Amino acid sequence: MQTAHRFDHIRESVIREMTRLAIQHDAINLSQGFPDFSPPEPVMQAAIDAIRGGLNQYTITWGYPPLRQKLAELYTGRLGWQVEPDEHIVVTCGVTEALAAAMLAVLNPGDEIIILDPAHETFRPGAKLADARTVSVVLQSPDFRIQRKALEAAISPHSKALILNTPHNPSGRVFDDEEIAAVIDVVTQHDLILITDEIYDRILYDGREHVSPGGLAPLRERTITIGGMGKTYAVTGWRLGYAIAPTPLARAVKPAHDFLTICAATPLQAAALAALNLPDSFYEQMSEDYHQRRALMSEILSDLGFVFTQPQGAYYILADYRGLPIPQAQWDADRFARWMTTEVGVAVVPGPNFYANPADGEGLIRFAYPKKLETLREAARRMARLKG
Numbered sequence: 001m002q003t004a005h006r007f008d009h010i011r012e013s014v015i016r017e018m019t020r021l022a023i024q025h026d027a028i029n030l031s032q033g034f035p036d037f038s039p040p041e042p043v044m045q046a047a048i049d050a051i052r053g054g055l056n057q058y059t060i061t062w063g064y065p066p067l068r069q070k071l072a073e074l075y076t077g078r079l080g081w082q083v084e085p086d087e088h089i090v091v092t093c094g095v096t097e098a099l100a101a102a103m104l105a106v107l108n109p110g111d112e113i114i115i116l117d118p119a120h121e122t123f124r125p126g127a128k129l130a131d132a133r134t135v136s137v138v139l140q141s142p143d144f145r146i147q148r149k150a151l152e153a154a155i156s157p158h159s160k161a162l163i164l165n166t167p168h169n170p171s172g173r174v175f176d177d178e179e180i181a182a183v184i185d186v187v188t189q190h191d192l193i194l195i196t197d198e199i200y201d202r203i204l205y206d207g208r209e210h211v212s213p214g215g216l217a218p219l220r221e222r223t224i225t226i227g228g229m230g231k232t233y234a235v236t237g238w239r240l241g242y243a244i245a246p247t248p249l250a251r252a253v254k255p256a257h258d259f260l261t262i263c264a265a266t267p268l269q270a271a272a273l274a275a276l277n278l279p280d281s282f283y284e285q286m287s288e289d290y291h292q293r294r295a296l297m298s299e300i301l302s303d304l305g306f307v308f309t310q311p312q313g314a315y316y317i318l319a320d321y322r323g324l325p326i327p328q329a330q331w332d333a334d335r336f337a338r339w340m341t342t343e344v345g346v347a348v349v350p351g352p353n354f355y356a357n358p359a360d361g362e363g364l365i366r367f368a369y370p371k372k373l374e375t376l377r378e379a380a381r382r383m384a385r386l387k388g
């Protein structure tokens, strides 16, 4: 039986594999980025009410109208142009689907899309769906800064788009004005389309504020802004995201979404509206909680001898294990991560998984810390043996 070659060179999701391994070995799962605490009570109640209230059939393809209305209000403020609910918004089954739909919408076979490595593992397969080529620009550890020269070097006559994820998984970077200025220059000078992944837009540290690149004047006409509900509201399993773009781009995303999934889950879209209506106090509390989690995770990892940069946003630490005083510190990252999961009882993701060229991520593993403090403390107890 001959199957398509499309995914011949795409590896299985190592993150999901690590989750399966964690379940099998009863490890604490610090591999896949999902919370082990509940979503806000009013959001859960809204989902139940929506099901009981009869919101159980397809919504309009682009999304539940009151949710799009709310998103339009929020993003008109954020992007600085009049976002129309019927024109510019597509609610999708997670950010993953929004990214795939965006790439299907803008890439022709043979087009090139620039991806900044380390990158979330969904970007490259998404481009593959569109039969496009990916070109990697490596952000060098430990700073993971965007360098204008490196972006320029990635440009070719086939360059069509660039994906920018900020706050960034797995490095924890929030790209600063200078870096965004480099993106603006390269994207505008080479007539690229920018696809942003802003799934961690509400998880920021030390008073940082999120700026949507699609709201910056030079990028407005050429950006597909993507966000999602999973991380902020602790509902990763609800599979809710959205893409927001000016008319010509939104028109291209719509059929891609329509024929991929028809629509996202109706009652959960209604609950997403409740989430977006949560008061400021929710975000204040969430920020405080994530500062605590970051502080605890950082303390645990520094005490053990891991080397890393403190995250500026999102909820991951990409750490170098090569200085640990144990023989396993000499192992490659894949072997080390598997040993951590099966023997130490703490599941992590091997760094090479985030790079087109796996060698670029050698010596690194990623810890996800959207967990109860007691979960992180238990992980610390198990990792005590890493002290040698």
Ligand SMILES: Cc1ncc(COP(=O)(O)O)c(C=O)c1O
Residues within 6 Å of the ligand: 033, 093, 094, 095, 096, 097, 120, 122, 165, 169, 197, 199, 228, 229, 230, 236, 239, 240, 241
């Ligand atoms: C940067 C980034 N993009 C996309 C996703 C996937 O988002 P979703 O679960 O909404 O499909 C994740 C999940 O970890 C992520 O970290």
